[in-house]
Amino acid sequence: MLDYTKQFQDHLQSIVQKEAPAGLYQPISYLLHLGGKRIRPILTLMATDAYHVPVERGLAAALAVELFHNFTLMHDDIMDDAPLRRGNPTVHEKWNLNTGILSGDAMLVQAYQSLEVYEDSLFSSLTRMLSQTAIEVCEGQQYDMDFETQSHVSQESYLEMIRLKTAVLVGCALKMGATVGGASNQDAQGLYDFGVLLGTAFQIQDDFLDAFGDPKVFGKQVGGDILENKKTILYHQAMSQANKADQDLILRWFSEKTSSGKAEEKIKAVKELFESSGAKTRTQSLVV
Known part of the structure; x- marks a missing residue:
């Protein structure tokens, strides 16, 4: 089995952030190199590889997914006023609030820029997928904030919120990888649907760990x-x-x-x- 993690990590290490202004780019490098499981980019590479296309062709799409994911984490930490991310100070704690906002914005732009290596028709398809996912993630985040002040939230509403906030990006990661690999629309959609289910399970597990996880392992404040x-x-x-x-x-x-x-x-x-x-x-x- 190919070591997708190593291939992606090597690619990520090869991406050099600009040196100036340091206040914009250092926080991006800091967050990207805090680690993490890299589940989403690995799924992208697996989906590309499934269609017998060189895994290297999927690296740019995998990077786009990981940059977008980390952009959401940087802004999510601000909205949650979270002190820790992966066991280390969050960007807005280590630098300041404005830096967290601006560096997060730059990561979102970089996610789209990373897709520019693909031919026009594929670039167009991938950016549409990412844009649809991005707006759904924003919708999910808004629901999440709304629910904090609502006295009643149904379990169905909660599950729809985590579908939007978390699960659709997992689906997008698989669909983008499959599309790069040349999958049919039916296959790509099937992988997307599977990814949404997988992402829902991830979020339920994350919710559990937020209450009952070990902070040293979980990497975040327990009970947030x-x-x-x-x-x-x-x-x-x-x-x-x-x-x-x-x-x-x-x-x-x-x-x-x-x-x-x-x-x-x-x-x-x-x-x-x-x-x-x-x-x-x-x-x-x-x-x-």
């Missing part, structure tokens, strides 16, 4: 979703399984803005409710 009143799958599972008294407690915790002095208390209390209601076990079972 709880503090932001995000009604994740754990919340929905708890509300469907808990007794009336515990449901009332969950609703009370998720209706309050969290002061810094009560953050640890809130995380501890909500996690205990997730466990006692069976939400922790049920959520784990959804992704194994």
